[in-house]
Amino acid sequence: MSSARKLLHALVLIGLGIGLTVPAAAAQAEPSPSELTEQINKASTELEKVVESYNKLNEQLKQTKAAATALSAKMGPLEAQLAKADTEVGQMASVAYRTGQVGTASALLNGSGPLADRLGMLDQLARDRKRQLEGFTEAERRFTEQKATLDATQAKQTAQLKELAAGKKKIEGDLDKLYKMREEAYGSATTSSGGYTGSIPSISGKAGVAVRFAYNAIGTPYVWAGESSSGYDCSGLTLAAWRAAGKSLPHNAAMQWDVVAHIGRGSLQAGDLVFYNGLGHVAIYVGSGKVIHAPQAGESVELASVDMMTPYGYGRVR
Template sequence: MSSLRKTLRAVAVAVVSATLLAPAVPARAEPSPAELTRRIEKSSTELEKVVEAYNKLREEIKTNQAAVARLQTRIGPLEQETERSRADVGELAVTAYKTGSNLTAADALLRPGGADTLLERIGMLDQLTRQRQEKISTFTGNQRKLIGQKTQLEVTLGRQAVQAREMTAAKKRIERDLAGLYELRRQAYGSATEKPAPRPDAANDAPAISGRAGVAVRYAYGAIGKPYVWAADGPNGYDCSGLTSAAWRAAGKSLPHNTRMQWGAVAHIGRGELRPGDLVFYSGLGHVALYVGGGQVIDAPSAGRNVLKRGMNLMPIQGYGRVR
């Protein structure tokens, strides 16, 4: 056997031996169903916090828009009043210049005439002085108000611009996080979202409750099976605070579309006082549900899921609230 052939055989044997003796590289294990579920729950909780922050920002923008509208409504008439008072002051100055009517107390005393004439002059002087002071004061006051309102408008518009940028950034983050969550759900369940299954007669399942609370509860029953849609408040989809605000809006009560703001708007009650229509808030104020009696709530759980009725102890509870 030639030396070249011997060398090649030795190399081949060495490679095979090395392959056989090398430690095996374990194949990457697929996450277990339990691990996927844990990741989905964690991602859902984090995403809901971001969604509620987005909802809060949107509520603040609505408040600022209303403030801008009010300010703009006030500024128009104020500008007109300021212009009128400016014209009055200008007219006073022109009249005084043309007629020499800048009457002083010394003039009134030195001019000839009897006591009656003197008193008339002093009275006229006093009246003219008051009129001038009133006109000048009105002009000054209107001008000050106008400057104040315009300054407030500029501040509010500036705040709006900042909020608009924050809103755009938050939306991008939500869409990115949502894509990750949907991918986890596809791995775990084969589908990113549950199939919407609204029941047309679901509202008929609601317990007989009188008053506005009954209207809110029936609305929530009617939403069962509709999909979670972030930042939505119906009628085709909801997030958690969107569902509670929509239910109470149907009952004639306005609630902000944000869990933390709703917590600030309701009367806080104890667990033993709970009755259908009350709100159940969860730890961290990242989630809210509508209590429907019997220890049950209806809520919009998280992205990929549908509105459902379930036991209220679904996560640690922060507190309970009654819509006033």
């Protein structure tokens, strides 16, 4: 083989080697820790939106159940009214069958006595019948109307329950993926900051109760849809803190925004709520430029700067 051909043969072999090994090496490239952290934060933000949507639907389901209970309570008396009116109409029909209303009317018209008196009796008989029939018709209308509303409310409740079940399944699937990412990046699916050991600021009134509760919750794990000492999500923590102070909040950041008094940054006081991510996240302000919040799945309740993210707005519990 000539020198030129040997050189060409060698170049072909090298080229084949490059073609076989370079793409394989590129395919095995692992994301850096910073890239994994970025992916985790993005996945956590998306998951929080899904969790808050779940929480909102759960709040709406509570309202639907309350409406159904109220409607059911109305149905009993309405059904009794309808039954009473039905009985009265039945009795009227029975009398008409036995005596014959035409015969009664004829007797009144053809009988003895002043005509004016007999006509008056006939008019009274007609009015009594009309009242009985109108009473039955109105009772039937009210019952039918409320029954239709109750049926629609119960159908809505059934649809909401199905939607909640689907939402729960999606959240659990997303959590599995997120925990695997965290384990790959940090060596553990969950981390904890531990309980708070510093001094808790002394704040008077109900706001002080809510703030003390939040400080004592530091280190509690993030649990989606959680609102108890076993775990909290963001709106579950603010709900629980203010519940301890005797105030009721819905379990959803956007719905909490709807029920608080909106204030400016300069008016912030301990106990106020701070909203983030287009009402997708909420924290409780504890003074000195700090908030306490339930960050994301895999982490625990923590103390952070009020500017940990760009605030959307500020609210005071009424």
